Amino acid sequence: MAVSKRNRIFVGILLIYVVGIAFLLYRVLADLDPRYRESAEESLVETSQVLASLVEQDVISGAIDPSRLDPLFRSVYARQFQARIYGLTKEKVELRIYVTDRAGQVVYDSFGSNTGKDFSNWRDVKLGLKGEYGARTTPDVADDPLTSVMYVGAPVRAGNEIVGVVTVGKPVQSFGQFVDAARRKTLYVGLYSAAAVLLLAVIVSVWLVRPFGLIGDYVRYVRSQRRLNLPRLGRRALGVIGAAFDEMRDALAGRNYVADYVQTLTHEVKSPLSAIRGAAELLQEPGMPPEQRQKFLANITRETQRIQELVDRMMELTALESRRSLDHVEPVALAALLQEVVATAADAASTRQVHVQLAVQDDAEVDGDPFLLRRAVSNLLDNAVDFSPAQGVVQVTLRRRGRSAVIEVADQGPGIPDYAQDKVFEKFYSLARPQTKKKSTGLGLSFVREIAALHLGKVELVNAPEGGAVARLSVPVGTA
Template sequence: MRFSLRIFLGYFLIVAVLGWYVVDLIRNEIKPAMRQSAEEIMIDTANLMAELIRPDFVAGTLGSGEFARAVEDYARRSPNARIWGVAKGAVDLRVYATDARGIVVFDSTGNAVGQDYSQWRDVHLTLRGQYGARTSRHEYADEATTVMYVAAPIRVDGRIAGALTVAKPNHAMQPYIERAHGKLLRALVLIVGLGLAFGAGFSWWLSRAIGRLTDFAHAVSAGRPAPVPALPGNRELAVLAQALGEMRERLEGKAYVEHYVHGLTHELKSPLAGIRGAAELLDDDLDPAERARFAGHIRREAERLQSIVDRLLELARLETRQALAVHEPVSLADAAHIVLGALAPRLDAGRIGLELAIPPDASVTGERFLIEQALRNLLQNAIDFTPPDGLIRITATPDGGGWTLRIHNDGPAIPDYALPRLGERFYSLPRPDGNQRGTGLGLALTRTIAELHGGGVTVTNHPAGGVVAVLRL
């Protein structure tokens, strides 16, 4: 499992668990809080009604007095109210009163008059001067049938002469509780959703930074040029990237020197040996023609040494670069025409034909000089290996966000043993015309240029004959 995915799942789990815990905690507190609020209001109501019922209680007219008629009128009321989106169409408060013995002397429902309520907690405690309240179920197994009872004392001449109880079914508060639960659930979904979005964004940001760092590490391990990735907002990873870059520079510097010293030493042996041998022969008595021949050999070998040094310095400058210095649009057709113009004398000398098929819109972003140099190297190789009256074909096709150039020549196929080594520094094949080998650095230069432009180069035998060099930019 990817590191970023593990972070995202861990973050999601934490947000979900904490969110659910908080919502469940609040959810469990809603019902008690609402009932506590209702109980506080019922205390006020019970005490108010205890005062209102006292005249009829003393006069013994509870069944037909003003209080009874007021309660009957109350029961017939229809509030038609809408409280926070919940409709209330009927009143649901029950009122009953007992005498000092706990016998019911008034009941708004008319069902309990004459019954002994002295053992009910609301009546029992109130008649003893304490706060009396209870919650009871009409049906024992059904919590939805619970009713809250709150009592207040009926005082006559300073003594407790009875108790008045107001009762309210808890199911009347259920719509508000369910509405609050729904709001909490939606809040939880919103919180988790926002948490997921934030976690996904954070994971993407971290994954992108780690991915860029990983790509950089892979490029370093593969020896490809790559700039140290910029990681704004992530100091730790930026420091790590910088450390990797510095380590790469040190390791590459050491390996670079070792490799080039070894390769250059090997490559210089042949021309130096030729120069030494020709110089020794010049010490002998030679006729002018022989002396001129050996002097020409020394000159050619010196030129070869100079060419090796120049190309090696050129390659060294490119290989130490990790990114392009200039980013500009480069027309591949224009670049090809410039290079072909410079190589026209060689094409004419070898009677080599040319087919050019590069669309006018073929353009890439990069350094014009380097792209022309890469084309020059590939075309020079194609000319070197194309026989007289042969043909070189240059085509360009779009490839994703870039372009692919193909340079096909009619020369001999490359031996199988040589294909894996093409592009190695100082490795070159003999020319078909018997001329001196190249420096073996041209294809290495081209590959470095292509990699700086995010592409690559390959050289293979064409199924129809000849050799094709593919340059991707």
């Protein structure tokens, strides 16, 4: 019965999450069309003002002469081109205009179907003749919204007198294809994100309820015994209670960080997702110069890599935090390990004009996982190189201090600000790099701290008296 209740609670939470995600996606998708309409209307406002200024040049004695508009638009409509706009192809000009005189009569229509008609009651013309902003959306075919056209008018002036209105129109369907594409992409991203979080929730929920499952396992073990053996049952009970207590303690202490992970990860991913969405929307605008298009494409690539790096680092850190001891332990010669890591880092640092030096004052051998120790030192070196100025030196030192081996990584950068002293090992906290002004995922130092804890050691990051920062990784010699 307890399992059934737990399952029902879990399913209820998942349903609430699904409903919340569905509501959020609904609001986002519903907001796409108005945003695109606003963007299209803004472009039409500028176009109508440009054409109104053009028409004003041909006003003679207060009368509009639209004669040069006809050959202009015949030529425009006859142009052949192919514009690839972020996955969609545009092959013809769909812009349309008409010009009315001071009485609201159409004196020119680029499509030629409305010339001579009275448009004085249309909102764009009626307000335009008053010098006010006028716009409307009207279908070409009644009761068929798919044929709707957005119109924006601008007054034509002769001195201080309004002598007519130029109205620019654009079919809603011309930008509706961009709305549909954006909706599909947003829906896919939302569904993939929801599926990933649901999978994470299932994994974490199984992990969190494991202590209760251990008790159930013990009950089944007792039932399977053919005869009563108190010492054996007692030892088994102590083992089960100890394991359950450890897992419950970790969960209650927040070692799993389920809520914090989801909230913080959402916060961290929001910024690059917004950048990707903004760049994608801008790329859909027609007439963008190639150099700006390349810039926005580079932004999308960079922010995507940032999200990928963030997720990869978080998964690695989560895997480390789930361990209580090292799975693989062997003697590790730190001098040889540091020589390998420094040789690898020196090549990458040379491109930044940073020099990496190694000084082995005392060789030491520890029992540990060479792969994890190598990753820890590499992370510290990467940080030091990132914060070092050009022609700077990163000094890596190995020495013995009592029963511990101490690895120091010192740089000549700006050091750690006072406000960041207590935060540098927090997850997702990162300082901007002096050269690029960009931040990392903020998980590297947390990763190093977990590795140090698994080796029964510690790590600290302090400011050096002569300037720069010094990272110290201490690991007990001969124990792990």
